[in-house]
Amino acid sequence: MKCSRVSETSLAAVDESDRVDAWQEACREALLADRVWPVPHVDTTFSGAVRHRWIDDLLFVEFESSGFGGCYGVNSLANDYLGFGVSADSYGERVTARDSQVHTVWGASYLWANAKIRDYELIGTGRSLILYLPRDAIRSTGGHLAEQVDLSPELRGPSARMLRVMLEALCEEPDLIEPGEAVAIRNSLLELAARVFREDEPPSGAAVSRAMRRSVEAWIDRRLHLGTVSPVDAAAAHGISVRSLYRIFEGSGESFSSLVRSARVARARRDVIEGQDSCQTIAMRWGFADASHFTREFRRHFGTTPRGLRAEVEGLDRGQLCPPVAEDRGRVAAPPGVSAA
Numbered sequence: 286m287k288c289s290r291v292s293e294t295s296l297a298a299v300d301e302s303d304r305v306d307a308w309q310e311a312c313r314e315a316l317l318a319d320r321v322w323p324v325p326h327v328d329t330t331f332s333g334a335v336r337h338r339w340i341d342d343l344l345f346v347e348f349e350s351s352g353f354g355g356c357y358g359v360n361s362l363a364n365d366y367l368g369f370g371v372s373a374d375s376y377g378e379r380v381t382a383r384d385s386q387v388h389t390v391w392g393a394s395y396l397w398a399n400a401k402i403r404d405y406e407l408i409g410t411g412r413s414l415i416l417y418l419p420r421d422a423i424r425s426t427g428g429h430l431a432e433q434v435d436l437s438p439e440l441r442g443p444s445a446r447m448l449r450v451m452l453e454a455l456c457e458e459p460d461l462i463e464p465g466e467a468v469a470i471r472n473s474l475l476e477l478a479a480r481v482f483r484e485d486e487p488p489s490g491a492a493v494s495r496a497m498r499r500s501v502e503a504w505i506d507r508r509l510h511l512g513t514v515s516p517v518d519a520a521a522a523h524g525i526s527v528r529s530l531y532r533i534f535e536g537s538g539e540s541f542s543s544l545v546r547s548a549r550v551a552r553a554r555r556d557v558i559e560g561q562d563s564c565q566t567i568a569m570r571w572g573f574a575d576a577s578h579f580t581r582e583f584r585r586h587f588g589t590t591p592r593g594l595r596a597e598v599e600g601l602d603r604g605q606l607c608p609p610v611a612e613d614r615g616r617v618a619a620p621p622g623v624s625a626a
Contacts, residue, residue, distance in 0.1 A: 365420055378407055509552060
C-alpha cells in the first residue's frame with residue numbers, strides 16, 4: 286500500500302470567473318460530481334474548499350461550500366462506490382435519484398449508492414464528511430449492498446457512531462500517513478462501514494419473530510411468580526393480538542403454553558433441589574393445579590418424580606443441579622443418574 290496523502294483545493298485564491306471550473310475539477314477528483322453549477326438561490330460569491338485522501342481503495346472527503354449542484358453521468362467512475370456521509374446540522378441536500386424520486390436530508394449520517402443518484406443540490410451549507418467505499422470491498426466483507434438511495438433515516442447504531450468518530454479523527458491527521466498505518470486505518474474503516482450497511486438492512490420476518498419470542502420469554506420469567514401468565518396479558522404487553530402472539534411461535538417447535546409450562550417446572554425443580562417444601566406447596570407456588578398435576582408434569586420433563594429427584598440428589602452438590610433453570614427451558618436436563626423422558 287502507498288502512503289496516504291491529502292489533496293486540497295480552496296477557491297479563496299482562485300479568480301471568481303474560474304471558480305466553477307476549478308470546483309468542478311476538484312469535485313471530479315473527490316467523486317463528488319462529474320459536473321457542478323452554483324445554486325441560483327445563493328447571492329454570495331461562490332466559494333468552497335475540499336480536501337480528499339485515498340487510503341488504498343477507500344476515499345475520504347471533507348468539503349464545505351457556499352452552495353452548488355452536481356450530477357453524475359451513467360458511466361461515472363463514482364458509480365462503483367457506496368457512500369457514508371456525515372453532515373453538520375446546517376447542511377441540507379436535495380437529491381434526485383435515477384428513478385426520479387426526490388430525497389431531502391438535513392444534518393445526518395446516511396448511506397447511499399452513487400449509481401442510484403442522478404443529481405443533487407445543496408439547500409443548506411455546512412461542513413460534510415464522506416467516505417466512499419468500492420462496492421466489491423463491501424461485498425467481500427459480507428456487508429449488505431445498498432441498492433437504493435435512502436437518505437432519510439439518521440443512522441444511530443454503534444458502528445455508525447464509531448465510524449463518525451474515525452472520520453472526524455482523520456480530519457486531524459497530518460497530510461502524510463505512512464503505509465503501515467494506512468493499512469490499519471483502511472481495514473478499520475472498511476469493517477465499520479460494512480457493519481453500518483448490515484445494521485441498516487431491514488430485519489427479516491424470521492429475525493423479528495426470534496426477537497419477539499425472546500421478549501415474550503423474558504416477560505414470562507418476570508411474571509411467573511404472580512401465578513397467572515396468560516396469552517392475553519402477554520399479547521397486550523407486547524402490543525400485538527393473541528393471534529399474532531401464537532403466530533410468532535410457528536415453526537419454532539415451541540408454543541406460548543409450552544414456554545410457560547417449561548418455565549414453571551424449571552422453577553419448581555430448583556425448589557425441589559434447594560429446599561424441603563412439600564410437593565403441594567411447590568405446586569401451588571408455581572401455578573400447578575395440585576400436587577398430582579405437578580408430579581405428572583415433573584415426570585414428563587425429567588423422567589422422575591419430585592420425591593425421586595430429592596432421593597437422587599441426597600449427598601450430591603446441589604449447586605451442580607440448578608443451571609437448567611437458566612438454560613433452554615424447553616429441554617431441561619435431567620440430573621445425574623436419571624434418564625430424560
